[in-house]
Amino acid sequence: MxxxxxxxxxxxxxxxxxxxxxxxxxxxxxxxxxxxxxxxxxxxxxxxxxxxxxxxxxxxxxxxxxxxxxxxxxxxxxxxxxxxxxxxxxxxxxxxxxxxxxxxxxxxxxxxxxxxxxxxxxxxxxxxxxxxxxxxxxxxxxxxxxxxxxxxxxxxxxxxxxxxxxxxxxxxxxxxxxxxxxxxxxxxxxxxxxxxxxxxxxxxxxxxxxxxxxxRSQARTHEQQVFTQGCYVWPGTPAQRQALELPERHAPAQPLSVGARQLTVRQIQQRSIRFEFNDLCEQPTAVMDYLELSRRFDTWIIDELPELGECSIAAQQRFINLIDVLYDQDKRLLLIGQRPLAESLGGHAIDLARTRSRLGQLRKIGPEHALG
Incomplete structure (x- = not known):
C-alpha cells in the first residue's frame, strides 16, 4: 500500500x-x-x-x-x-x-x-x-x-x-x-x-x-493503516465474548431494512452493527448494501467466520467485497472465527490475496491472550 x-x-x-x-x-x-x-x-x-x-x-x-x-x-x-x-x-x-x-x-x-x-x-x-x-x-x-x-x-x-x-x-x-x-x-x-x-x-x-x-505486512505509521483499530478474535470462547461485551453465539436474528431489501442482523447498538458471516455472505447481498450500511454504522462485528475454502466461490467473493468496502470506508472491524486467521482465509476466489493482506492489519486475539 x-x-x-x-x-x-x-x-x-x-x-x-x-x-x-x-x-x-x-x-x-x-x-x-x-x-x-x-x-x-x-x-x-x-x-x-x-x-x-x-x-x-x-x-x-x-x-x-x-x-x-x-x-x-x-x-x-x-x-x-x-x-x-x-x-x-x-x-x-x-x-x-x-x-x-x-x-x-x-x-x-x-x-x-x-x-x-x-x-x-x-x-x-x-x-x-x-x-x-x-x-x-x-x-x-x-x-x-x-x-x-x-x-x-x-x-x-x-x-x-x-x-x-x-x-x-x-x-x-x-x-x-x-x-x-x-x-x-x-x-x-x-x-x-x-x-x-x-x-x-x-x-x-x-x-x-x-x-x-x-x-502492508510490515510496521507502518498510523496514517498508512486502516484496520489497526480492529481485531480478529478466535475461537470466540464465552470468556472472550464476555470480556468484549458480545452476545453469545447464534444471537436471535432480527430484520433490517436496507433500501427496498430486508437483511438479517444480530445486534444494533448506536453506530455499531453485528452480523454472522452467513447473514451477509451466504445470502444474495451486494456491494450497494455494504455501502449503504457503511453510511449508518462505523463499527462492524462479523461473527462465525468459517473456513472460506469450504464456502462457495460466490460467498467468498461477497466476503472479499465486504472487506473492500469496510477497508475503503475506514470502518472499525471486529472479526470472530473458530481458527487462527491464516487458517480461515483459504479458498480460491481471485481477490483473496488482497483480503488476506488487509485483514493482516487486524490485531490478533487468540486463546492465549488476556483481554483488557
Missing amino acids: AALPPKPAPTRSPWRRLFARPAQHQSAAGAVIRDYFRHRAQDLGYTLSHSQLRVIDCMAQQAEGLAHSPGKAQSLYLYGAVGRGKSWLLDGFFRALPLAEKQRLHFHDFFTQLHQGMFRHQQQDDALETTLDELLNQCRVLCFDEFHVHDIGDAMLITRLFKALFKRGITLLVTSNYAPEGLLPNPLYHARFKPVIELIKQRMQVMEVGGPHDY
Missing part, C-alpha cells in the same frame, strides 16, 4: 535522475508532482523502488500534459500485487495535482452510483451519458482505485463506460491487482471483454508497480 520502508540512502540519490530534467522542459504542474513525492518520501523516511520512481516521473509528465494540452493527457493504468504502493501513488498524485476538476473514487463505490443513476434515468435516451453528466460534472481527471472485473454483466457496462470517458476527454488513473490481460479471467467470458482490454492498452500507459514484498 505504501512506499518501501526506510533503508540507508544510496550514495547517489535516485531522485537526482528523476529531478534532473532541465527547467525549460518542466511545467509548474510537473514540478509540483515531483516535489510532493520527494518531500513526502523524505518526511516519512522512505526509499522508493525503481518502479515507483518510474511511475512518479510518468505522473509528472501527465500533469504537464494536463496543463498544456487539456483533454489529451495520456491516461495511466497501474497494476501489481497487493501492498506494492499503487494506492499510495494514486493518492499522492490526486492530492498534489494542481487542478480543481478532479475526482478520486473507489471503483466499487463509483460503479454502484453508476448503476443507481442509470436506473433513475432509464427513461432517458442515453441513461449512461445522463448519469455521467450527473456524477462527473466538469471532471477532467478521474482516479479509480481497486479496479477489477469478474461479472460479464458489469464487463459489458465497463466497456461502454470507458469508451464514454475517453470520448469526453477525461484523463484516467486506475490501480488494479491485474494487468489488463488478467481482467475478467473467466475463460467463458474473457474473449467478450477483449475490446476494452485493447482500448485500455491503446489509450492508457500500462505500468507495473513491482517488488518482492507486501509492505
Whole structure:
C-alpha cells in the first residue's frame, strides 16, 4: 500500500535522475508532482523502488500534459500485487495535482452510483451519458482505485463506460491487482471483454508497480493503516465474548431494512452493527448494501467466520467485497472465527490475496491472550 520502508540512502540519490530534467522542459504542474513525492518520501523516511520512481516521473509528465494540452493527457493504468504502493501513488498524485476538476473514487463505490443513476434515468435516451453528466460534472481527471472485473454483466457496462470517458476527454488513473490481460479471467467470458482490454492498452500507459514484498505486512505509521483499530478474535470462547461485551453465539436474528431489501442482523447498538458471516455472505447481498450500511454504522462485528475454502466461490467473493468496502470506508472491524486467521482465509476466489493482506492489519486475539 505504501512506499518501501526506510533503508540507508544510496550514495547517489535516485531522485537526482528523476529531478534532473532541465527547467525549460518542466511545467509548474510537473514540478509540483515531483516535489510532493520527494518531500513526502523524505518526511516519512522512505526509499522508493525503481518502479515507483518510474511511475512518479510518468505522473509528472501527465500533469504537464494536463496543463498544456487539456483533454489529451495520456491516461495511466497501474497494476501489481497487493501492498506494492499503487494506492499510495494514486493518492499522492490526486492530492498534489494542481487542478480543481478532479475526482478520486473507489471503483466499487463509483460503479454502484453508476448503476443507481442509470436506473433513475432509464427513461432517458442515453441513461449512461445522463448519469455521467450527473456524477462527473466538469471532471477532467478521474482516479479509480481497486479496479477489477469478474461479472460479464458489469464487463459489458465497463466497456461502454470507458469508451464514454475517453470520448469526453477525461484523463484516467486506475490501480488494479491485474494487468489488463488478467481482467475478467473467466475463460467463458474473457474473449467478450477483449475490446476494452485493447482500448485500455491503446489509450492508457500500462505500468507495473513491482517488488518482492507486501509492505502492508510490515510496521507502518498510523496514517498508512486502516484496520489497526480492529481485531480478529478466535475461537470466540464465552470468556472472550464476555470480556468484549458480545452476545453469545447464534444471537436471535432480527430484520433490517436496507433500501427496498430486508437483511438479517444480530445486534444494533448506536453506530455499531453485528452480523454472522452467513447473514451477509451466504445470502444474495451486494456491494450497494455494504455501502449503504457503511453510511449508518462505523463499527462492524462479523461473527462465525468459517473456513472460506469450504464456502462457495460466490460467498467468498461477497466476503472479499465486504472487506473492500469496510477497508475503503475506514470502518472499525471486529472479526470472530473458530481458527487462527491464516487458517480461515483459504479458498480460491481471485481477490483473496488482497483480503488476506488487509485483514493482516487486524490485531490478533487468540486463546492465549488476556483481554483488557
